[in-house]
Amino acid sequence: MKKFFTVIGGMGSLATESYVHLLNEKTPTKKDQDYLDYILVNHSTVPDRTAHILDHSKPSFLPPLAEDIKQQSLLKPEFMVIICNTAHYYYKELQAVTDIPIIHMPHMAISVMKKKYPQAKRIGLIATKGTIADHVYENEIKDAGFEYSLGDQAVQDEVESLIYDDIKVKGEVDAPKFHKILKTMHDKFNCDVIVLGCTELSLAQEKAPDHPYKVIDGQEVIVDKSIEFGEKIRRGEKIDFDKIY
Template identity: 55%
Template sequence: MKDFFSIIGGMGTIATESYVRMLNHRVKISRDQDYLNYLLVNDAQIPDRTTYIKDHTKSNFFFALREDILQQAQLKPDFMVMPCNTAHYFYDDLAKLTDIPFLNMMRIAVHHFVDEYPQEQRIGVIATEGSIYDHLYVDEIEKVKRTVELGGPEIQPLVTRLIYTNIKEKGIVDAELYHHILRTMHDQYGCKVILLGCTELSLAQEKAPDHPYHVIDPQSILADVAIELEQQIRAGQNPKEVVQKYLYQ
């Protein structure tokens, strides 16, 4: 297969399914051959990211990701993507494993926020406890001279319930809970824009988009970027050149 990219997924599986659905349904097609070429690694056995980030005595998810990336690198995709925000805890170490371009979903999303909302100096962030604990998005947002609002102590338990109890454990999206979280971040903490720092939250946005709030959805943005890049590569452009503009440091 030529002109393809690799998806390092399975964190969790139905969130990855949502990412693939975005890829497939956003491409304009009139025949089978118009769809993108990609390889999906749905590694459902990768240890929980938040559990390790908060307690290093627990199973380290780096090694499973390392194996997945090295396996895919042998196939020489045009680039790789990893639709899991919290797994970007090891992004720099993983990117060093191969010379295949490895897109950073978090950095792409943060730069999209700056481009889309240039007047906004502050953004709300909801994410896994692991991402919040290690300041993953806080650090990236501060690099672009913006500030972060995480909300009060009542926010994280609600977000964790939506991600883990509802989506990961039951496979359902509690739309009412999702909208309540967004409304609280907007009304009580003044967040005009809210970043969805977990792909389960991206799934919630896909399934329950009927709300009035402005969100930055990294998984959705990553889908659009992958489509743009792969279509340019298919049209004959050099893979390393077209990917370069999204390799933010």
């Protein structure tokens, strides 16, 4: 296979399944051959990202992801995407092991947000404790010139419960809990736009989109960009990955 891209997923598998579903659903198709060519690596045994970020004595997710990227680089994909926001904690180290461009999901998400909602004043961020602790999204939001809010401990507890108790453990989305979190960020913390900084939250958005709040979903952004870039490489167009943001 030529002119394809690689998806590094499995963190978690339901979130990766959501990415693939959206990718196939949103790709313009009339026949089988219109779908995009890609390789999916569903590496579900990668150590917990949040646990390692909060306590570096816990197993690191860097070595297995670096090995995945090295293996995939031998196949020469045109680009790669990592379907886990928290894993971007080691983005620089992962990009350093390959010449293949790895699309930076948080950076891409905030770049799209800035273009879509230029009048927004205050941005809410909901994510795992690991993503909050690694400041990847926080720094992107600040660099884009926005005020931001992380909510409070009660919000964080609800977010963690939705991600871990409901989605990762039970395999289901608690729609009322998700909507309550968004409402709290909007009403109590005055957030114009809420960034979903975890792919499990992306799954929640896919399954429970019936709410009035403005959100930026990093996974949906990377789906759109995967389609855009995938179709370009199929047509033989060159992509300047240094200027895509």
